[in-house]
Every structure is written in structure tokens, then in C-alpha cells.
Amino acid sequence: RDILSVDDVEVVYPNGTRALNKTTCQFMDGEVTVLLGPSGAGKSTLLRTLNLLTQPSAGHIVTSAGQQLKSRRDIRFHRRDTAMIFQQHQLIGRLSALRNILMARLGRHSVWSSLAGFSRAEKHLALESLSRVGLFDKALTRCDSLSGGQQQRVGIARALTQEPKLILADEPIASLDPASSDRVMKILRDVCREDRIPVIVSLHQLDFAKAYADRIIGLCDGDIVFDGPPSALDNAA
Ligand code: ADP
Numbered sequence: 001r002d003i004l005s006v007d008d009v010e011v012v013y014p015n016g017t018r019a020l021n022k023t024t025c026q027f028m029d030g031e032v033t034v035l036l037g038p039s040g041a042g043k044s045t046l047l048r049t050l051n052l053l054t055q056p057s058a059g060h061i062v063t064s065a066g067q068q069l070k071s072r073r074d075i076r077f078h079r080r081d082t083a084m085i086f087q088q089h090q091l092i093g094r095l096s097a098l099r100n101i102l103m104a105r106l107g108r109h110s111v112w113s114s115l116a117g118f119s120r121a122e123k124h125l126a127l128e129s130l131s132r133v134g135l136f137d138k139a140l141t142r143c144d145s146l147s148g149g150q151q152q153r154v155g156i157a158r159a160l161t162q163e164p165k166l167i168l169a170d171e172p173i174a175s176l177d178p179a180s181s182d183r184v185m186k187i188l189r190d191v192c193r194e195d196r197i198p199v200i201v202s203l204h205q206l207d208f209a210k211a212y213a214d215r216i217i218g219l220c221d222g223d224i225v226f227d228g229p230p231s232a233l234d235n236a237a
């Protein structure tokens with residue numbers, strides 16, 4: 001089932017940079033799609049457009065119901081259902097993993113409110129998410145004493161507590177070593193399979209794309225230059 005379509009979308013930034021030429025593609029439930037391309041190819045722009053953080057200059061983002069995402073209300077609901085994961089996860093270093101997740105979940109920004117202020121259900125969900133990324137035992141550890149890979153996994157756990165219907169990850173492994181990168185990509189793939197949601201990940205490494213993608217969309221200078229399963233890429237070469 002395709003749940004999100006990009007329909008003839010074009011993005012030109014205010015300074016005149018054309019980041020995405022007329023682009024059309026669909027994303028499916030339960031499928032990991034990797035946006036693969038060098039820096040400047042338009043990967044971030046496409047990801048941000050999927051969340052309407054960047055407005056298309058032309059074309060539309062269309063939901064599974066065939067509805068164009070246009071009104072403020074539709075966009076708000078879409079964003080609520082969409083989790084974003086970034087290269088830099090912006091955790092508050094001196095707070096525990098659990099606290100970072102709870103604060104994001106509730107949109108509470110008071111660093112000082114105690115854990116007692118959160119309900120059992122909220123804490124349960126946060127701990128369950130930490131288990132899914134293999135960090136249950138680090139729940140009460142300060143984030144600045146976790147490794148880069150562990151921090152990224154806290155970032156994913158935080159995204160999971162949003163109970164998203166779509167996950168967008170912008171270069172989530174760009175600053176990680178290969179072992180941590182594998183771990184992060186495996187988690188994203190498992191979530192995609194288990195929760196049956198589309199996971200769209202931008203990467204610049206072909207080997208990770210081949211290892212974890214169900215489908216690779218190759219981007220170069222704002223154009224889709226390839227769209228297919230990793231095996232098709234091998235056959236073409
Ligand atoms: P990435 O390659 O991971 O997308 P960049 O370093 O290219 O990251 O961009 C980082 C931020 O700077 C992004 O928010 C992007 O929108 C912005 N940016 C990138 N290129 C330009 C540019 N030419 N003018 C203005 N902002 C830019």
C-alpha cells in the first residue's frame with residue numbers, strides 16, 4: 001500500500017537554488033526506502049518536503065487517501081504522525097535518556113520538573129521504546145556519557161514514543177562508526193517491518209543502502225536518477 005506520494009514536486013529556494021526538479025515517487029508501508037546521493041543532491045530537501053517543512057514550489061504531497069496535503073490542519077495532523085530523526089539528535093546532555101524522551105513526548109521544556117510529574121503510562125511507553133533500541137539499561141544514564149551511536153538510538157527511541165505512521169531519517173549514520181551504523185540501520189529496518197510503516201532514510205554510503213534498503217532512490221543534482229530495489233542496481237552495473 002502506498003501511503004505517501006510525491007507528485008511532480010519541484011523545490012526552488014528563495015535564493016534561486018533549484019534543489020529538486022520535477023520529482024514523482026511513492027512510498028510504501030513496511031518498506032525501507034533509502035534516498036542515496038552525494039552531498040547537495042537534494043536528499044534533505046526531499047525529506048523536508050515530505051513533512052512540509054519545506055514548501056514545494058510546484059507539485060503536491062499526496063496522502064494514501066488521495067488527498068493533497070495543503071491546509072494547515074492537514075499538515076498539522078501529518079506532522080504529528082511523522083517522526084524525524086537527524087544526524088545531530090539534539091539531546092540535552094546533562095539529562096537522562098528517559099528524561100529526554102519524556103520531555104519531547106510531552107513538549108515540556110522545564111528541565112527541572114521531576115520524573116514524578118510524568119504518568120506511569122508515559123514512563124512505560126518511554127521505557128518500552130528504550131528497550132526496542134537496546135538501551136533499557138541506560139534509561140537513567142546522562143546522555144552526555146553515552147556514545148554517539150547510543151545517543152542516536154535514544155533519538156530513535158524518542159521518535160518511537162511519538163507512535164509515528166511515517167519515519168524520516170536524515171543522514172542518521174553520517175557521524176557513526178560502521179558497527180554503530182549497522183545497529184542503527186537494523187533498528188530502523190525492524191521498526192519498519194514490525195510497525196508496518198514507511199521508513200525513509202537519506203544516506204550517502206552505497207554499501208549501507210544496499211544492505212538495508214528495500215528500495216533505493218538515487219538522487220543527483222535534484223533529479224531521481226534511479227528508483228528500484230538494490231538488486232536492480234547490481235544488475236545494471
Ligand atoms: P546536508 O548536506 O546534510 O543537507 P548542508 O550542510 O548542505 O546539510 O545544509 C545544512 C543546512 O544549511 C540545511 O538546513 C540547509 O537547508 C541549509 N543550506 C544548505 N545549503 C544552503 C545554501 N546554499 N543557502 C542557504 N542555506 C543552505
Ligand code: ADP
Pocket residue numbers: 013014015017018019037038039040041042043044045046
Ligand atoms: P543533500 O541533502 O543531498 O545534501 P540538500 O537538499 O541539502 O542536499 O541540498 C540540495 C541543494 O539545495 C544544494 O545545492 C544546497 O546547497 C541547496 N540548499 C539546501 N537548502 C537550502 C536553502 N535553505 N537555501 C538555499 N539553498 C539550499
